[in-house]
Amino acid sequence: MGPFMSFRFTVSLLAVTASLSVITAASASRAEEGMWTFDNFPMQAVNERYGTRIDQAWLDRVRNASVRIQGCSASLVSPEGLVLTNHHCIVGCVQDLSDARNDYVKAGFMPGTREEERQCPGQTAEILTGITDVTDRMLGAGAGLDGTAFVQARGAEQQAIQQENCGDDIKLTCQVISFFRGGQYKLYKFRKYEDVRLAFAPEFQAAFFGGDPDNFNFPRYALDFGLLRIYEDGKPVETPDHLVWNASAPTEGEPVFVAGNPGSTSRLLSISQLERLRDQVQPLNLIQMSELRGRMTQYSFTDEEAARVAVDPIFGLENSFKATYGQQQALLDPAFMQIKRDEETRIRAGVAGDPALVERIGDPWADLERVQSRASELYLPYRQLEASAGGGSTLYQYARAIVRASKERAKPASERRPGNSDADLAALGRRLATEAPITNDLEQIGLTFWLSKTREYLTVDNADVQRLLGRESPEALAQRLVEGTDLASPAHRAAMLALTPEELASSGDPMIELVLRNDDAAQALRAGWESGVSGPTARAAEKLAQARFAVLGPNQYPDATFSLRLSYGSIQGWTHRGTQVPAFTYMGGLYDRATGAQPFVLAEQFAAREADVNKQTVYNFVSTNDIIGGNSGSPVINSAGEVIGAAFDGNIHSLGGAFGYDGALNRTVTVSTAAITESLRSVYRQPRLLQELGVQ
Numbered sequence: 001m002g003p004f005m006s007f008r009f010t011v012s013l014l015a016v017t018a019s020l021s022v023i024t025a026a027s028a029s030r031a032e033e034g035m036w037t038f039d040n041f042p043m044q045a046v047n048e049r050y051g052t053r054i055d056q057a058w059l060d061r062v063r064n065a066s067v068r069i070q071g072c073s074a075s076l077v078s079p080e081g082l083v084l085t086n087h088h089c090i091v092g093c094v095q096d097l098s099d100a101r102n103d104y105v106k107a108g109f110m111p112g113t114r115e116e117e118r119q120c121p122g123q124t125a126e127i128l129t130g131i132t133d134v135t136d137r138m139l140g141a142g143a144g145l146d147g148t149a150f151v152q153a154r155g156a157e158q159q160a161i162q163q164e165n166c167g168d169d170i171k172l173t174c175q176v177i178s179f180f181r182g183g184q185y186k187l188y189k190f191r192k193y194e195d196v197r198l199a200f201a202p203e204f205q206a207a208f209f210g211g212d213p214d215n216f217n218f219p220r221y222a223l224d225f226g227l228l229r230i231y232e233d234g235k236p237v238e239t240p241d242h243l244v245w246n247a248s249a250p251t252e253g254e255p256v257f258v259a260g261n262p263g264s265t266s267r268l269l270s271i272s273q274l275e276r277l278r279d280q281v282q283p284l285n286l287i288q289m290s291e292l293r294g295r296m297t298q299y300s301f302t303d304e305e306a307a308r309v310a311v312d313p314i315f316g317l318e319n320s321f322k323a324t325y326g327q328q329q330a331l332l333d334p335a336f337m338q339i340k341r342d343e344e345t346r347i348r349a350g351v352a353g354d355p356a357l358v359e360r361i362g363d364p365w366a367d368l369e370r371v372q373s374r375a376s377e378l379y380l381p382y383r384q385l386e387a388s389a390g391g392g393s394t395l396y397q398y399a400r401a402i403v404r405a406s407k408e409r410a411k412p413a414s415e416r417r418p419g420n421s422d423a424d425l426a427a428l429g430r431r432l433a434t435e436a437p438i439t440n441d442l443e444q445i446g447l448t449f450w451l452s453k454t455r456e457y458l459t460v461d462n463a464d465v466q467r468l469l470g471r472e473s474p475e476a477l478a479q480r481l482v483e484g485t486d487l488a489s490p491a492h493r494a495a496m497l498a499l500t501p502e503e504l505a506s507s508g509d510p511m512i513e514l515v516l517r518n519d520d521a522a523q524a525l526r527a528g529w530e531s532g533v534s535g536p537t538a539r540a541a542e543k544l545a546q547a548r549f550a551v552l553g554p555n556q557y558p559d560a561t562f563s564l565r566l567s568y569g570s571i572q573g574w575t576h577r578g579t580q581v582p583a584f585t586y587m588g589g590l591y592d593r594a595t596g597a598q599p600f601v602l603a604e605q606f607a608a609r610e611a612d613v614n615k616q617t618v619y620n621f622v623s624t625n626d627i628i629g630g631n632s633g634s635p636v637i638n639s640a641g642e643v644i645g646a647a648f649d650g651n652i653h654s655l656g657g658a659f660g661y662d663g664a665l666n667r668t669v670t671v672s673t674a675a676i677t678e679s680l681r682s683v684y685r686q687p688r689l690l691q692e693l694g695v696q
Contacts, residue, residue, distance in 0.1 A: 032567070032568060032569040032570070032624045032625065032626060032661075032663055033557075033626050033661040033663060034557040034567060034568075034626055034661075035262045035265070035557055035558075035560050035565040035566075035567050035626055035627070035628070036557045036565055036566050036567065036568075037131070037179070037186075037557070037558070037563070037564075037565060037566075038059055038063050038128075038131065038564060038565075038566060039131050039186075040557075041054075041059060041566050042555070043055065043056075043059075046255075046568050050255040050568075050570070050639070052255055052639040053639070054639070058641055059566070061241060061641055062243075062257070062259050062566065062637060062641060063128055063259070063564065064076075064127065064241035065077075065239075065241055065242050065243045065259075065635070066127070066128065066259045066260065066564055066634075066635070067083055067085075067125050067126065067127055067230075068125070068126045068127075068128075068190070068261045068562075068564065069083075069085060069089065069090075069123060069124065069125055069126075069196070069228070069633070070122065070123055070124060071089065071263075071630065071632075072085055072086065072089035072261075072630065072632045072633040073085070073089075073259075073260030073261045073630065073631055073632060073633045073634040073635075074089070074125070074228065074633045074634075074635075075242075075243050075259070075633075075634070075635035075643060075646075076127075076239045076241065076242035076243060077242055077243055077245055077635075077643060077693060078239070078242055078245075078692045078693060078694075079238060079239055079240055079242055080229070080236045080237075080238065080239065080692065081229045081230040081231065081236040081237040081238070081239050082199060082227060082228075082229050082239075082242075082689075082692060082693075083125065083196075083199075083227065083228040083229060083230060084225065084226075084227060084633070084635065084643065084646055085225070085226055085227075085228060085632075085633030085646065086207075086224045086225060086226065086632045086633040086646055086648045086671075087201055087202060087204070087207035087208070087223070087224050087225055087226040088207065088208065088224055088315070088632065088648065089226065089632050089633045090120065090123075090198065090201060090226040090228065091105060091201075091204065091207075091226075091311075091312050091315070092312055093120035093121070093123060093198050094109055094198065094201045094204075094226075095309070095311070095312050096120070096121050096436055096437055097109065097118050097120075097198065098308070099437075100305055100308070103308055104201065105204045105308070105311055105312070106203065106204060106205075106308070107203060107604075108200075108201055108202050108203040108204075108206075108605070108684070109198055109200065109201040110200060110201075110684060110686065111199070111200070112688075113688075114199075114229075114236070114688075117197040117198060117199050117229055118197055118198050119195060119196065119197050119198075119231075120196050120197065120198055120228070121434050121435060121436035122431060122434050122436060123196040123228070124192060124193065124194055124196060125192070125193040125196050125228070125230045126173050126190035126191065126192050126193075127190060127191045128188055128189070128190055128564045129189050129190060129191050130187075130188075130189040131186050131187070131188055131189075132165075132186065132187040132189070133184070133185070133186055133187075134161055134176060134185050134186065134187050135184050135185045135186075137157060137161060137185075138154060138157055138158065138161075138176065138178075138185035139185075139542070140157075141153045141154050141156070141157035142154045142538075142539075146535060146536070146539070147530065147531035147532070147535040147536070148527055148530045148531040148535060149535075150535040150538065150539065151530040151531075151534055151535045151538070152417075152418075152530075154538070155417065155418030155419075156418060158176040158418055159418045159419070159421060161174070161176050161187055162174040162175065162176060162187070163421060163423070165187060165189060166189065166423075167423070168422065168423040168426070170192070170194070170423075170426075170427065170430075171191065171192055171193075171232075172189065172190065172191065172192055173189070173190040173192045174187060174188070174189050174190075175187070175188045175190070175563075176188075177561050177563050178561065179558035179559075179561065180268065180541075180545040180548070180549075180556075180558045180559070181268055181538075181541035181542075181544065181545060181558075181559060182538050182539075182541040182542035182545060183541075183542060183544075183545025183546065183548075183549065183558075184545070184558070188563055188564070193230040193231070193232060193237065194430070195230070195231040195232060195234075196228050196229070196230055196231070197228065197229050197230075197231055198226075198227075198228060199227040199228055199229045199689075200226065200227040200680075200684075200686065200689060201226045201227075202223050202225070202226070202603070202679065202684065203603040203604065203605060203606075204311065204603075205601060205602070205603040205604075206222075206223040206603035206605075206606055206679070206683075207222060207223050207224045207225070207226075208222060208224065208315065208599070209221050209222050209223070209590065209593075209599070209600070209602075209603070210222060210593070210599055210600060211598065211599025211600075212318045212319075212322065212599065213599065214599070215318070215319060215322055215649070216322060216323070216326070216649060216650060216651065216652045216654070216655060217651065217652055218581060218585075218620070218622055218651045218652075218667065218669055219581075219582075219585045219589065219593075219620070220585060220619075220620040220649065220669055221585055221587075221589055221590040221593055221619055221620065222620060222648065222649075222671060223603075223619075223671060223675065223676070223679055224646070224648040224649075224671050225646050225648075225671050225676050227689070243635055243637065243641065243642060243643040244640075244641070244642045244643070244694070245642070245643060245673060245677075245693040245694055245695065246638065246640075246642035246643060246644050246673055247673055247674055247677040247693075247695050248644075248674060249617070249618040249672070249674045250571055250584075250618060250621055250638075250644050250645070250672060250674070251571065252571050252572060252573075252583045252584070253570055253571060253572060254570060254571055254638060254639070255568065255569070255570050255638070255639050256568075256569060256570060256571055256623050256625065256636050256637065256638060256644070257566055257567065257568050257569075257625070257636070257637045257638075257639075258566070258567045258569075258623075258625045258627055258631060258634045258635070258636055258637070258647055258668060259564065259565075259566050259634060259635055259637060260564070260565065260627070260630065260631040260632075260633065260634025260635070260647070261562050261563060261564055261565070261630045261631065261634075262560035262562070262565055262627060262628040262629070262630045262631050263560055263562045263628060263629040263630030263631075264559070264560050264561065264562065264628070264629070264630070264658070265559045265560040265628050265657070265658050265659070266559065266658050266659055267559055267658070267659055267660060267661075268541075268544065268545075268548070268558075268559050269659075270344060270364075270365055270368045270369075270544065271337075271340060271341055271344050271365075272365070272368050272369040272371075272372045273368060273372065274331060274337070274340060274659070275372070276372045276375060276376060277331065278328065278331035278332065280376055280379060281379070282324060282327060282328045282331065283328070284380075284383070285324055286321065286324055286325060286328065288449075288453060289317055289320055289321045289324065290321060291449070292317060292445075292446075292449050293314065293317040293318065293321060295445055295449060296310055296313050296314050296317060296445065297310075297314060299441065299442075299445060300314060306441065309439045309441070309442060310442070313442060322655075323629070323655060325655075326652070326655020326656060327655060327656060327658050327659070329655070329656070330655065330656030330658075330659055330660075331656075331659070333656075336656065336659070336660070339660070340659070340660075344365070346551070347547055347548060347551045347552070348365060348547075350547070350550065350551030351547050351550070351551065354550065357546070357547070357550055360546070361543035361546050361547060362543065364539075364540040364541070364543035364544045364547065365540075365544075367536060367539070367540040367543075368537065368540045368544075370536075371532070371533055371536045371537050371540065374532040374533060374536075375532070375533045378525070378528055378529055378532060378533060380457055380458065381458060381464070381525055382525045382526070382528070382529050384450075384453065384454040384457055384458060385454065385458075385464055385468075385518060385521055385522045385525055386522040386523075386525045386526050386529075388450065389450070389518065389522060390446070390447065390450060391446040391447055391448075391449050391450025391451075391453075392446040392450075393443050393446045393447045393450070394436075394438060394443065395438065395443055395481070395482065395485055395487045395488065395511050396447065396511060396514075396515065398432065398487045398493055398511075399485070399487060399496075399509070399511040399512050399514070399515040400515045400519070401428060401432070402432070402493065402496045402497050402504070402512065402515075403501070403504060403512060403515045403516060403519055404420075404519070405420065405425055405428055405497060406497070406499060406500060406501050406504055407501050407519075408420035408425075409425060410500065410501060428497070429494065429497055432490065432493040432494060432497055433490045433493070433494060434490065435490055438488040440482050440483070443478075443482045444478045444479055444482050447474075447477075447478035447481060447482065448474045448475050448478040451468070451469065451474035451477060451478060452474040452475075454468065455469060455474065464518070464521045467517050467518070467521070468514070468517060468518055477514075480510060481510050481511050481514055482511075484509075484510040484511075485509050485510055485511035485512075486509060487509065487511055487512075492509075496509065496512060504516065560628050560630065562630050567625045567626045567627060568625065569623045569624035569625035569626070569668070570623060570624055571583050571621055571622070571623045572622070572623065572624060573622060573667075574622075574651075574653075574664065574665055574667060576653070576665060581622075581651075583621050583622055583623075584618050584619075584620070584621045585618075585619045585620045585621070586615060586616055586617060586618060586619055587613055587614065587615050587616075587617045587619045587675060587678065588613075588615025588616065589619065590602070590606065590619065591610060591615070605683050605684060606683055609682060609683050612682040612683070613678065613682050613683065614678055614682065617672075617674050617675055617678045618672045618674050618675065619671070619672065619675045620669060620670060620671055620672065620675070621645065621669075621670055621672055622651065622667040622668060622669055622670070623636070623667065623668050623670065624663055624666070624667065624668070625647070625668040626657070626661050626666065626668075627647060627650065627657075627668050628657050628658060631647055631668075632647065632648055632649075633646055633647070633648070634646065634647045635647075636668075636670045643673060644672060644673050644674075645670035645671055645672045645673055646670060646671055646673075646676075647668050647669070647670045648669060648670065648671055649668075649669035650666065650667065650668060650669060651665075651666070651667040651669060653665035653666055653667070654666040654667060654668075677690065677693070677695050680695075681695075
């Protein structure tokens, strides 16, 4: 998500990938494992395994049709800028366009004409146009430096490379991305579109039928898709490089490919890093998400409007909690941790057998063990006052962005932190000018929760807590901030952004004042984290990457970094404890599964038009593709390069995929284009869209 993530906790359903009992040490035998970059896809191995004819032209077509949106993936599916993604990726937009009279989340958004398509506040669409290796420049920038100086030097070089290649062109995005946790650096250049409009969204109950009980499970009966359209200069963008829509039913065993932007994996972490994640980070996240979910659920019961605006935040919290719980179970599994230890032991032994390599990299595992000790000390205050400051409040994020931009703008350009060039600040101004609804009740819940947890964890006597709260309670302060600020107004945000730090301090805006009270401590904690954790970790991770390449060879895929990847696999079910789970569900199963009680209530239009639905249509299906959060909305593509579905989830066994892949059990869950076509034809009566998709 961008810097202004609204208080809805929009998290991809593909958040993580849990049973890893059959994972073995890294080897070529891990058939379908891997989220491969487009410049290092194992074409020959795939073609030999599946009898396909993937070539560079095929890869280029898929890359040109793949789209990165905020927090999710998508694909071009028509020559007129139509974009396929998941409903859960755009439900925030649907809710932003809704109000008490027009609840498009509940009823769906189904414009009769293209002119009625409406812009999604803050949404962007990016298409990757080029990849350039910049490893030597990036590694050279940090030579001989440590801690904060190392982090800043790397950041400055990253900024310089991006500026050289994109300049101030608002139609481009340049991003230097670290792969193998510092072993490689690539410049990814994107064509960017800032006018993204909602073209179609089904009813929420259709998209998320089965709710939390079905989430990360299979069989599934979810119509989790939505359609966007990209515009430029007020007109739909011409997109000849789109995927052909295949409305036919997929077949079991056929090879399939998933092109998308997996968010983050931790498969290359050391044992000491995994242990701190297990012992400190994950438990705290689970506790806080659980309590906040309770507060949000209680609020949703107060009236109909509260229930409406709380749908998305609760949905995101439930998903995040379930995903994080699955991750934690993997880390608590002794068998899984032993597999990770054995792999680390193997690599360390390989390094020890090469004196020249030892001379060059030393002992990065020992370095990381020392870093974890420091990270454990710094984590709680850093998390509460910097990394998670504001508790998801959009108004707080606006205020912090304004305050920090003002401070950076006052510096010479050469001394600013990365991400604060003149072009970056101009882009910030455009984002701040975007009109988006703010729900005061949700803002108060998020701020109150953050302030109360910060006081609880850091204690009442902590100087930073006292500076933050003064003599007010978290509840009273949150109410005063939300009711007293004018930052919900784009005009006020623009006025604040133009002010100097001194002028901001006397602006009288209470949210700005709160951020100013917290910012010195937060920035000091960030500097301490960079010096004691980020910098040393990056140094050690570079050496770990060298060790992996030396011992395991160069033909590897990197951890996920929310950058475009391609995974391969085939459509097939799985067997668990003697039970065979089939690869497909059918639309008729939706009606069999419906009970009339939430979350198994039929969407209104599905109920009204049951007689018109072809119940033999393949609804959802599973495949062996290796994916993770951020892949939500990714096109699932057949060997001919046609789109046959949109990936939206993983099965329950995949909940440890952040740390490893199990080809026997891990499955990607996809809504088929056959079901989308049938719903557009028989349920939602959308001949205009069907014609654009090339469906008769």
